[in-house]
Amino acid sequence: MSSKVLQFTRSFRNVIVLAIIMLIFSGLNAHAQAVKGQEEFSISGDLFVPVKNTPSTTGLVSFDISRYFTRRVQAGVGSTFNFFGDTTDNYNSTGVITGTTTKLAVTSDPNVFVRYNFIKPKNPFAPYLGLEAGTSIQSDGNTSQFQDNFYIRPNVGLKYYFSKRAAFDWNAGYQSVVKDSSNGTADFRVGISVLF
Secondary structure (H helix, E strand, O other), X not given: OOHHHHHHHHHHHHHHHHHHHHHHXXXXXXXXXXXXXXXXXXXXXXXXXXXXOOOOOOOEEEEEEEEEOOOOEXXXXXXXXEEEEEEEEEEOOOOOEEEEEEEEEEEEEEXXXXXXXXXXXXXXXEEEEEEEEEEEEEEOOOOEEEEEEEEEXXXXXXXXXXXXXXXXXXXXXXXXXXXXXXXXXXXXXXXXXXXX
16 A cells, blocks of 8 residues: 555544544533433542541542432432551561551442532533532451541532533542541542433
């Protein structure tokens, strides 16, 4: 095959790929379709940024299920799971550290939330304001422990409906432990939401 034919083939392939990407993100015939009584399932990943006295953490995934009580008001339940290595120091009888032990620990943050969606007809973008409240349960693989750290998380978000029932969901919030206001974490979640 000549170099001109190969060059044309690559260019044509790039045009096709670009057209597919543009079609997916164009929002043609895609708009916020949430109606009263409709349910939504969401999955997202979180990036936590320490704000006050909170260690950084990674490896988070969130699941939510909710119902639209009106076209704009949505409420639901969810949970965020954090998988991390829990390291403890080992001491001998004289108090000297002799090593460390690391176990896989999992924290689950069950929550309830409410959102107000600013949905406009025939617009694929749907910004929203939300409030989430929950607590934590931690497990080290052997035992589970309820942690007395009830939290609230005001948040803002934006959904982009790339089809009539599916949207990319960006959400930013500030999670604060009610009992200890010096512990606070700003987080940013990116995910997919599906209406059913």
